[in-house]
Each structure stands twice: as structure tokens, then as C-alpha cells.
Amino acid sequence: MRSFFVPAMAFASVLLAGCVSAPNAPTLTLQTDKSPEDYAQCVVAKLDKHGIASTVTQNSRHAKVVLASKIAADDVLEAYKAQDGGKVFLYERKPLASTITPSRLELAAQECK
Numbered sequence: 001m002r003s004f005f006v007p008a009m010a011f012a013s014v015l016l017a018g019c020v021s022a023p024n025a026p027t028l029t030l031q032t033d034k035s036p037e038d039y040a041q042c043v044v045a046k047l048d049k050h051g052i053a054s055t056v057t058q059n060s061r062h063a064k065v066v067l068a069s070k071i072a073a074d075d076v077l078e079a080y081k082a083q084d085g086g087k088v089f090l091y092e093r094k095p096l097a098s099t100i101t102p103s104r105l106e107l108a109a110q111e112c113k
Helices: 002-016 036-049 104-112
Strands: 028-032 055-058 062-067 075-082 085-091
Touching: 028 104, 036 055, 036 062, 036 075, 036 085, 036 104, 075 104, 085 104
Parallel strands: none
Antiparallel strands: 028 085, 055 062, 062 075, 075 085
């Protein structure tokens, strides 16, 4: 029984540590020359190529791309209008095992800047 308990506890602690970042801290911050609307369109187009569905909301100063998750908090990318283009904030809750490689959303965010 004890030989099963130790590995099970180790595995459980890895699962519980699934959210690496703080709840309200962005996992990535970028500066872009694009407007929030153009930036969001670029990201959504890149995600669509990989079959990733997203929801976009926007107004004149802000665009928000949300990727719904069934097992964790939704991934959110927000672009705000700034003096010299835009400021982008990415909020992802990646499981510990996937922190080694960037997600499709993170790659799209970096490619569109």
C-alpha cells in the first residue's frame, strides 16, 4: 500500500501544480505596432489554420480573444490600444508538463506582433 501511496502523491502534486502562473498575472506581455483589431484578426487567422476555435470581442480601444477550455481556466489574449500601436497580454493556465514548449496561442501571439 505504501509503495503505491508515494508515487500517487507525487503525481497528484504535479497535477495540482498545473497552473504555473499566478491567477491574475499575464504569462506573456508583448508590444505591437498593430491596432488591437488588426492584431486580434492576425491571431485568430493563425489559430484557425490549426483548427482552434476562439471567440473575439472588441471595441475601439480593446480586443479580446478567448479560447475556451474544458479542463482548466480559459486562455485569454487581450490587446489594448497604446500610443505607439498596442500592448498585448496573454493569460494561459498551462499544465506543468506543457510549459516546456509554447502553446499555439503563444506562438500566434508572437508571430503577429
